Amino acid sequence: MSAGETIDRAAVAEAAGRAMWADDQASRGLGMALIETGPGTATMTMTVTPAMTNGHGMCHGGYIFTLADSAFAFACNSHNTRTVAQHCAVTFIASGQRGDVLTATAREISRTGRSGICDVTVTNQAGTVIAVFRGHSRSLGGAVAADHPAL
Template identity: 60%
Template sequence: MSAPVTAEGLSKEALARACADAMWADDKASQGLGMEIVEVGPGRAVLAMTVREDMVNGHGICHGGFVFSLADSAFAFACNSHNQATVASHCAVSYLKPGRLGERLTATAQERWREGRSGITDVTVTNPAGEVIAEFRGNSRTIRGTLIPETAE
C-alpha cells in the first residue's frame, strides 16, 4: 500500500498535479460533461470537452452554458493548483463564435493575479481551428482547507 500524497516536499508542478487529481476524483460535473484535464500547473490549467448532441441548442450550436462550464472548470483547476481551497466569487464570459456539434473545445486558464485570499484568472476557449470562441474572467476567493494534506499525520 502506497503512502498518501502530501504537499510536503513536492515541486510546484507536482503539487498542482496532485491538487488536480484530488479535485478530479470528486468532480462528477466535469466528468459527466466529458471533460478531460489536458495540462495543469501552478496557476494554470487546460481542459477539453467534445460538444455532444445533448449540448446543442435550438440554433444548432453549443449551448453557452456548456461553454461556460468548460471555462469554469478550467478556472477552478487553475485556482486550486496551490493547495488552498478556492471558489469563484464572480465570473463573466463573452461569447465570440459558436461551438459546433462534434468540435473538441479547449479551455486554457491562466492566473493573472493572486494576493491574500483573492485572485483573477482568465480563460480562453478555442475550437479545433484555434479560433477563440469565448473569453472568461473569474474572480476567486480562497476559503478554509486544502485539497491534499500539508504533511503526513
C-alpha cells in the same frame, strides 16, 4: 519542510488537480478531460455532443461557460488551497458546433491574499477563439490534497 528545501510547485499543482478530479462528477459527467495543471494554470477539453446544442444547432453557451469555469477551478486550486468562484463573466466570440473539441486554457493573472483573478480562453480544434472568461476567486483555506502543502 526543513530549511533549504524547496517546494515543487508543479508537483503540488498536479496533486491538487488529481484530488479535485477524483470528486468532480460534473466535469467528468459532461465528458471533460483534464489535460494538464500547473501552478496557476489548467487546460481542459470537451467535445460538443448533440445533447449540448441549442435551438440554433450550436453549442449552448452554458456548456461553454461550464468548461471555462471548470478550467478556472483547477487553475485557482492549483496552489493546493481550497478556492471557489466569487464572480465570473464570459464573452462569446464565435459559436461552438456539434462535434467540436473545445479547449479551455486557464491562466491565473493575479493572486493576492484570499483573492485571485484568472483568465480562460476557449478555442475549438482549429484554434478559433470561441469565448473568453474571467473568473474572480476567493480562497477558503485548507488543503485540496491533504498530503501536500497549501501554498
